[in-house]
Amino acid sequence: MLNRILAPLSAAWKEATDSQVWTSIFRHGKPVSNRNRALVMMSNVFLHLHPVKSRKAGIKLRYTWCMGGITFFLFLVLTFTGLLLMFYYRPTVEYAYADIVDLQEHVPLGIMRELHRWGAHAMVITVWLHMLRVFMTGSYKPPREFNWGIGVVLLVLTLLLSFTGYLLPWDQLAIWAIAVGSNMARATPLLGTEGPLSASLTLGDISLINAGNDARFALLGARSVGQPTLLRFYVLHCVGLPLVAAFLMAVHFWRVRKDGGISGPM
Amino acid sequence: MIDLFKDLVNWASGPTVLFTIATLGLLAAFRFTQVWSKTSAKVFFAVLAVFYTASMWDPDFFLIVAKPDNIPITGVIFLVFFFTWFAMHQGIQNDRRSAGEGEVLEKQESEKVWVWPDLVYTEMLAMVILSIVLLVWSILLAAPLEQPANPADSPNPSKAPWYFLGLQEMLVYFDPWLAGVVFPTLIIVGLMAIPYIDTNPKGNGYFTFRERKAEIVIFLFGFLILWCLLVVSGTFLRGPNWNFFGPYEYWDVHRVEPLLNVNVSDFFWVKLLGRPLPTGGFFAALMREWLGILMVGAYLFVLPVVMSWPRDKFPTGLKWLSCHHYFEKMGATRYYLGVSLFLMMMSLPIKMYLRWAFNLKYIVAFPEIFFNI
Numbered sequence: 001m002l003n004r005i006l007a008p009l010s011a012a013w014k015e016a017t018d019s020q021v022w023t024s025i026f027r028h029g030k031p032v033s034n035r036n037r038a039l040v041m042m043s044n045v046f047l048h049l050h051p052v053k054s055r056k057a058g059i060k061l062r063y064t065w066c067m068g069g070i071t072f073f074l075f076l077v078l079t080f081t082g083l084l085l086m087f088y089y090r091p092t093v094e095y096a097y098a099d100i101v102d103l104q105e106h107v108p109l110g111i112m113r114e115l116h117r118w119g120a121h122a123m124v125i126t127v128w129l130h131m132l133r134v135f136m137t138g139s140y141k142p143p144r145e146f147n148w149g150i151g152v153v154l155l156v157l158t159l160l161l162s163f164t165g166y167l168l169p170w171d172q173l174a175i176w177a178i179a180v181g182s183n184m185a186r187a188t189p190l191l192g193t194e195g196p197l198s199a200s201l202t203l204g205d206i207s208l209i210n211a212g213n214d215a216r217f218a219l220l221g222a223r224s225v226g227q228p229t230l231l232r233f234y235v236l237h238c239v240g241l242p243l244v245a246a247f248l249m250a251v252h253f254w255r256v257r258k259d260g261g262i263s264g265p266m
Numbered sequence: 267m268i269d270l271f272k273d274l275v276n277w278a279s280g281p282t283v284l285f286t287i288a289t290l291g292l293l294a295a296f297r298f299t300q301v302w303s304k305t306s307a308k309v310f311f312a313v314l315a316v317f318y319t320a321s322m323w324d325p326d327f328f329l330i331v332a333k334p335d336n337i338p339i340t341g342v343i344f345l346v347f348f349f350t351w352f353a354m355h356q357g358i359q360n361d362r363r364s365a366g367e368g369e370v371l372e373k374q375e376s377e378k379v380w381v382w383p384d385l386v387y388t389e390m391l392a393m394v395i396l397s398i399v400l401l402v403w404s405i406l407l408a409a410p411l412e413q414p415a416n417p418a419d420s421p422n423p424s425k426a427p428w429y430f431l432g433l434q435e436m437l438v439y440f441d442p443w444l445a446g447v448v449f450p451t452l453i454i455v456g457l458m459a460i461p462y463i464d465t466n467p468k469g470n471g472y473f474t475f476r477e478r479k480a481e482i483v484i485f486l487f488g489f490l491i492l493w494c495l496l497v498v499s500g501t502f503l504r505g506p507n508w509n510f511f512g513p514y515e516y517w518d519v520h521r522v523e524p525l526l527n528v529n530v531s532d533f534f535w536v537k538l539l540g541r542p543l544p545t546g547g548f549f550a551a552l553m554r555e556w557l558g559i560l561m562v563g564a565y566l567f568v569l570p571v572v573m574s575w576p577r578d579k580f581p582t583g584l585k586w587l588s589c590h591h592y593f594e595k596m597g598a599t600r601y602y603l604g605v606s607l608f609l610m611m612m613s614l615p616i617k618m619y620l621r622w623a624f625n626l627k628y629i630v631a632f633p634e635i636f637f638n639i
Contacts, residue, residue, distance in 0.1 A: 031382045031383070034380065037380045037381075037382045040382055041381060041382065047382070047386070050381045050385060050386070051381060052380070052381060053378040053379060053380055053381060054378060054379065054381050054384075054385060055375070055376055055377070055378055055379075056375040056376070056377055056378070056379045056384075057371065057372040057373070057374070057375035057376060057472075058372070059379070059381070059384055059385040059388065060375070061388060062352075062356065063372065063473075065349065065352075066388060066389065066392045069389050069392060070392055070396055073392070073393050073396060074396070077397075077400065093415075097414045097415065100411055101411070104408070104411065111401070111404040111405060113409045114403070114404030114405075114407065114408060114409045115400055115401070115404045116409075117409040118337075118400060118403050118404055118407070118409070119400055121335075121337070121338040121341075121428075122338070122341075122400070124338070124429050125338060125341055125342055125345060128342075128346075128489075129345060129346070129349050132346075132349055132350070132353065132489065133349070133353065135460075135485055136353035136354075136357065136473060136482070137353075137469075137471060137472060137473055138468075138469040138470045138471060138472070138474070138478060139470070139471060140460060140461040140464075141461060141464070141466075141467070141469075141470040141471075142461070142470075144461070145461035145462060148458070148460065148461050149458040149461075152454060152457045152458045153458075155457075156454055159429060159430075162427060162429065163427060163430070166427050169411055170414065170415045171411050171412040171413060171414060171415055172412040172413045172414070172415060172416060172419070172421055173335070173410060173411075173412045174415060175415040175417065176420055176421055176424040176425075177424070177425060177426050177427050179420075179424065180424045180425065180426045180434065181426045181427070181430055183442065183446075184433070184442050184445070184446025184447060185446070185447070186442070187441065187442035187443035187446055187447055187636065188443065188447045189443055189447065189448070192443070192447075194442070194443075194636050195443050195447070195636055196443055196632075196635055196636050196637035197635060197637065198636075199635055199636075200635070224417060225415075225417065226417070263470070263471040264372055264373075264376065264471040264472070265370060265372050265373040265376070265470070265471045265472045266470060266471065
């Protein structure tokens with residue numbers, strides 16, 4: 001009885017996998033033979049981030065916690081959901097808040113904003129945990145010193161991505177969090193109006209550093225959180241920072257491979 | 267009974283008590299490594315979970331913890347505890363193996379396996395599970411959206427995003443140029459410098475504690491206490507005007523905390539000599555602050571040199587200060603860089619305790635040029 005259902009199904013499956021379309025996409029058979037397990041890694045652009053073989057201890061979940069991989073996956077989720085959000089969101093003081101309300105109230109079953117926000121929170125945590133794991137296994141030690149440094153920059157980029165995104169809903173939570181955060185820039189030594197020594201930067205009687213040109217102004221594009229800030233943070237959040245992060249991720253993954261793959265005892 | 271318990275928890279959550287308990291607890295756990303066992307982890311997580319769940323019946327606790335943007339903090343508490351335990355547990359198991367006849371676990375399993383299926387399937391499973399978690403989380407809990415932005419109406423408290431609350435908490439003890447600019451820069455630089463400072467060849471590529479004690483103690487103190495604990499307390503325990511509120515306390519906007527903080531210069535000139543502070547001009551300001559300048563200078567520039575001396579140069583009781591063996595092992599450049607970064611890191615707890623013990627505001631205070639330490 002079961003066979004009568006399964007037989008045509010497996011025949012159809014065989015038909016499909018023998019077709020010209022299938023064989024044009026997958027150049028080799030199922031990865032059940034060792035030859036094909038090697039081929040699948042080498043012929044697939046996504047899988048080729050991996051080596052063909054790896055040390056057994058290194059790929060154990062208890063060793064890596066899969067935290068780096070999870071972080072990368074969250075980055076992809078955030079890129080995808082962020083792209084969808086960009087269809088609906090206009091980065092102006094006039095429309096930003098209303099667009100978010102629209103998303104919430106008029107999009108049926110809409111959870112893209114939720115996925116994006118919770119995914120972003122989760123990514124901050126997984127980056128920390130990835131870093132904790134790499135530290136606790138001593139994986140930053142030679143020959144991986146440089147890649148640890150890249151990782152630290154990626155941590156900073158993750159925080160900056162989250163920080164710039166925090167402003168975009170343009171609600172009270174958003175602007176005051178950014179106001180508090182960016183107030184610090186006012187205290188930058190030499191470059192902030194209320195920073196040490198900045199008063200000493202004068203040209204005759206004219207003070208070179210003022211609220212209209214200091215470090216905080218550069219961050220906000222204005223004297224307080226306003227339209228220029230929203231646009232600036234939007235562009236950084238959607239284009240600038242993700243590009244830099246993607247670029248550094250490429251370097252990070254490349255160096256994982258070039259430095260000998262997942263770390264292990266020498 | 268319950269009120270007594272709540273009062274106790276509120277008291278223990280105060281910055282002074284919480285920081286001290288957490289630090290001593292962590293140090294004790296490094297001293298008595300048997301606490302990183304499976305049994306104590308189970309007990310610990312059971313207690314934490316019961317405490318957390320039972321506390322949900324308290325309206326003030328619930329109000330703070332159930333705020334949508336505070337959910338990640340609960341995640342941080344449980345995940346960071348779990349993974350710290352997991353790493354230490356594996357490290358100590360490996361230490362036992364290598365102390366006996368065996369080899370560390372990571373070395374035992376050094377044969378190569380096919381990445382398809384062994385790794386690819388794990389990754390696939392991780393993606394599926396994570397997707398489910400994210401979807402369920404997103405369906406159950408709406409992303410927060412407050413009133414439209416109003417630059418004229420600042421909420422009290424105004425908080426930075428949760429992952430920066432450690433820095434905001436530092437503002438209690440340091441001026442913004444340090445807490446918001448210099449220290450974040452030093453954290454980034456310091457983290458990047460770790461592989462170049464740490465010359466210990468052991469513990470590369472496997473969990474261990476015994477072979478890397480100093481590194482792990484310093485890193486975990488920084489990560490768990492100076493970063494995570496401050497993030498958690500900044501989120502849950504800091505209310506209006508950045509005043510401290512216990513987890514079961516109502517965030518009263520009108521609570522006034524007296525600020526009676528004094529500077530080192532006040533201690534020296536007013537309290538010790540009974541004179542007014544020197545005024546007028548640059549040199550008067552230097553004179554006013556000479557003791558603070560000396561203290562900071564000694565801490566940052568003299569102490570590292572003194573610490574590099576061999577043990578026999580120290581009087582008994584201070585021998586623990588000697589880091590001569592590190593100086594020998596690491597060489598001058600690495601040693602001074604490492605010790606300077608370490609002392610900068612320790613300046614936060616030092617300033618905290620100075621504040622709590624003496625109400626000390628600034629060690630060096632030049633408000634004229636915003637240069638306060």
